[in-house]
Amino acid sequence: xxxxxxxxxxxxxxxxxxxxxxGNNEGIKExxxxxxxxxxxxGEILKYDEQEILKNKNExxxxxxxxxxxxxxxxxxxxxxxxxxxxLINEILERGNLETKVIIKSSALExxxxxxxxxxxxxxxxCTPVYEDDARSLNLIINDFLRENNFNLSQxxxxxxxxxxxxxxxxxxxxxxxxxxxxxxxxxxxxxEVFKLSNLAENYSVFELSDNYLAKNTxxxxxxxxxxxxxxxxxxxxxxxxxxxxxxxxxxKNEIDKNVNIDQVLTNFKPPIFWKEKDIVKKQAxxxxxxxxxxxxFKINDLETLVKKNTTNSMLFVSNFVSNY
Numbered sequence: 001x002x003x004x005x006x007x008x009x010x011x012x013x014x015x016x017x018x019x020x021x022x023g024n025n026e027g028i029k030e031x032x033x034x035x036x037x038x039x040x041x042x043g044e045i046l047k048y049d050e051q052e053i054l055k056n057k058n059e060x061x062x063x064x065x066x067x068x069x070x071x072x073x074x075x076x077x078x079x080x081x082x083x084x085x086x087x088l089i090n091e092i093l094e095r096g097n098l099e100t101k102v103i104i105k106s107s108a109l110e111x112x113x114x115x116x117x118x119x120x121x122x123x124x125x126x127c128t129p130v131y132e133d134d135a136r137s138l139n140l141i142i143n144d145f146l147r148e149n150n151f152n153l154s155q156x157x158x159x160x161x162x163x164x165x166x167x168x169x170x171x172x173x174x175x176x177x178x179x180x181x182x183x184x185x186x187x188x189x190x191x192x193e194v195f196k197l198s199n200l201a202e203n204y205s206v207f208e209l210s211d212n213y214l215a216k217n218t219x220x221x222x223x224x225x226x227x228x229x230x231x232x233x234x235x236x237x238x239x240x241x242x243x244x245x246x247x248x249x250x251x252x253k254n255e256i257d258k259n260v261n262i263d264q265v266l267t268n269f270k271p272p273i274f275w276k277e278k279d280i281v282k283k284q285a286x287x288x289x290x291x292x293x294x295x296x297x298f299k300i301n302d303l304e305t306l307v308k309k310n311t312t313n314s315m316l317f318v319s320n321f322v323s324n325y
Contacts, residue, residue, distance in 0.1 A: 001119070001126045008128070011036050016126045017098045018089065020081070020119040022106040023130035026275065027169035029105055032128065033077065034272040037103060043073030045267050050081045057088055061095070074100040081106040083114040093124055132167040141169055145176045153179070153189065170274060174207060181206075181240040182233075206234070210241040211277070213322045214249060214284040221322055235307055235314040242322075243300045245284075246293055252281070253290040262286075 003010050005028055011019075021029050038045070053060055060076075078085065081104045092098060109116040119127035133141075142158050153161075165172035179189060212220040230238065248269075255265045262285060266278050273281055288296070303321050307314040 001123055003126050003128050005032070005128055005130055008032060008036060011126070014126065016124065017100065018092070018102045018104070018125040020104045020106065020115065020125065020127040021130060022109045022116065022127065024108050025130040025132055025168070027133070027173070028130040030272070030275055031169070032130075033103060037075060037101065038267065038272070041073070041075060041268075043075060045075050045077065045264065047077045047079070047263075049079055050085055053078055053088060054084060057091075060088065061091055076100055076102045078102065078104045081115065086114050086118055089115075089118060089125070093122065133165070133169050133172075134167070135162050138162045138165055138167075138169065138172055141172055142176065145173075145180075149180055157189070170276065173274070178206060178237065178241075181244060182237050206238050206241050209238060209322065210245050211280050211284070213242060214245055214287070215280050216283075216287045216325060218323070218325075225319055225322070230315050230318070232307070232311040232314045235318045236304070238318055238322075239300060239304045239307065243297065243304070246296050246300060249281070249284050249288070250290065250293045250297065252285055253288070253293055256285060257290055 001016070021032055023029075048060075085104065089104075092102075104115075106115065111117075116127065119125050139158060139162060142153070142161060146153060161172060161175050164175060182189060209221065209224045212224065228234075252265055252269060255269075256262055262282060266273055266281060299321070303317060307317055310317070
């Protein structure tokens with residue numbers, strides 16, 4: 001059974017527990033998983049690569065099919081799936097009575113693919129192809145973002161963002177986050193500033209500097225600073241980005257301090273953490289204590305005040321801050 005990416009509301013009215021999502025648009029895959037499966041899910045989330053599944057096929061089948069009265073709900077996510085996993089899917093379907101939801105992620109599948117054919121023809125499962133985002137879908141993401149954050153952009157700026165995203169909503173979300181950080185200090189954002197912020201991605205982005213500072217990757221931080229000539233406005237953006245990421249890290253640390261598994265915290269965190277970010281966020285969480293993150297937030301607020309009062313030396317202040325822990 002096929003449910004296209006713009007028909008996903010149909011998932012709520014079906015009782016199908018095995019969902020194949022295939023294609024090269026990782027952003028849509030993550031959106032589907034976060035919005036239709038992880039949102040409000042309070043059970044156990046198990047993640048496997050196809051190779052792990054094939055090596056432990058019988059155990060996985062038992063886990064999927066059997067559920068005790070007191071066992072918590074499970075959600076299994078299988079990545080990098082190929083035609084080889086058809087054996088597992090067929091065995092599960094033959095036994096029936098599936099108690100666990102299974103999400104299978106795969107790259108683009110040709111029409112002759114056994115896996116694609118199985119999910120398109122079999123009524124007991126569902127598949128969703130995800131293609132490159134077009135201008136219309138990217139504009140919808142921009143408009144939703146602007147509505148949620150209560151600020152405006154001209155259509156010309158929206159067109160620039162769509163063009164720079166290169167058909168990938170992950171790139172677009174990164175660009176929108178930069179603009180949101182800049183909007184804290186500027187009521188109006190010009191086309192020139194949008195071009196400048198987007199151009200940072202051609203070298204090292206502000207996000208990369210912020211992430212590596214919080215991950216204590218000192219060599220990477222040093223390389224980024226040496227490769228870029230940041231302006232006073234860039235410095236404000238760097239500060240705001242580190243501040244926002246520090247606040248997120250503080251919330252994550254508080255959850256981990258409750259003796260919750262770090263992977264579970266990152267998976268269930270709201271707003272969702274993109275899959276590409278999870279490894280470095282995990283490293284950040286392991287690099288600082290909760291109290292240390294709290295102190296960073298206080299220091300960044302002081303740094304922003306200092307930079308605003310002395311823009312001439314703004315980069316010197318920021319460099320000293322991110323280079324010294």
